[in-house]
């Protein structure tokens with residue numbers, strides 16, 4: 001581009017304008033228009049310095065974008081787009097010499113940066129590129145001596161340059177919006193996948209719960225009912241009583257499943273109270289659970305509460321189903337920005353498998369689920385148990401960086 005511009009020096013001003021306009025039509029970026037407005041023009045107007053200001057990232061400021069044969073102190077490289085200087089240039093809409101601009105602004109209070117910039121560039125031609133009442137850029141052109149030809153050139157070119165600059169700013173805004181949309185979409189995709197997985201996990205869990213307990217009980221009742229006629233008449237009331245007990249058990253199990261599906265008290269009352277109300281709801285726990293909650297635990301981060309509550313639930317249900325314990329101690333406390341939850345029973349204990357996933361492969365999901373939850377919240381899980389010596393579950397979760 002530099003070469004053909006050099007040739008233009010020999011052409012008359014009209015032809016130069018024509019070629020400049022053609023080059024302007026090919027502009028696709030701030031880089032290329034900056035090159036055109038400084039380096040390329042300098043091939044015609046030699047011994048001239050240029051300072052080009054373009055809208056910054058937030059559009060509230062014009063930043064120095066390109067400088068040719070000119071230096072500028074760092075504190076003058078940003079001009080407020082809402083300041084008096086910008087406002088005044090917007091009204092002028094035409095190239096104006098620094099001295100005239102200074103006169104226009106006489107008696108007005110400018111910002112310190114505006115004042116200094118004006119003072120340093122009184123000998124420059126100020127070219128505001130205004131399009132639809134908006135300044136899209138500002139060029140300060142300082143020739144060796146004031147040149148009317150330069151002024152006329154910019155008078156002719158301002159509308160085109162301003163339109164191109166306006167398009168470039170719109171393109172930049174659109175690009176930013178597209179990026180933002182893509183980022184949001186990616187985040188939504190991840191969130192949606194997580195929701196799907198969690199929903200699937202919950203369904204599997206519910207299916208297991210229903211299959212393992214209530215369904216078996218109902219099948220058992222059905223079997224008893226189908227055989228009832230084969231029993232002597234005097235034994236039949238006893239069988240019916242057994243069936244009734246089983247059905248009451250089933251209703252208890254279904255109630256447990258329902259409350260596990262949505263621990264509403266957790267939202268309203270917080271973790272310690274939700275634990276308390278869970279224990280109180282089940283007589284088999286109320287009589288043997290000792291709940292020891294430290295004061296600070298009442299300010300538990302919300303995002304941890306659900307996970308810790310689920311772990312607590314699973315641990316208690318394991319004790320109920322497997323441990324045959326007479327005492328369960330539950331402790332919740334915070335020490336040095338670590339949250340601790342321990343559930344210890346004095347039941348039959350068991351051999352803790354070396355690999356928890358093996359349990360899942362054998363159809364036991366509770367302990368693996370605990371482990372997964374603890375991983376998800378960046379904590380540690382320890383399961384300690386020996387046959388005949390009870391079981392202890394220890395969860396430790398760091399609180400640093402979490403909203404309390």
Ligand SMILES: Nc1ncnc2c1ncn2[C@@H]1O[C@H](COP(=O)(O)OP(=O)(O)OP(=O)(O)O)[C@@H](O)[C@H]1O
Nearest residue numbers: 318319322323347349350359364365366367368391
């Ligand atoms: N507190 C406990 N006391 C004794 N045994 C336990 C205790 N907790 C777990 N276990 C043993 O560990 C096994 C695995 O427990 P896990 O919670 O993973 O599965 P589950 O309770 O059998 O089934 P679910 O998938 O419904 O939880 C249990 O089957 C039981 O043998």
Ligand SMILES: [Mg+2]
Nearest residue numbers: 317318366367
């Ligand atoms: Mg379990």
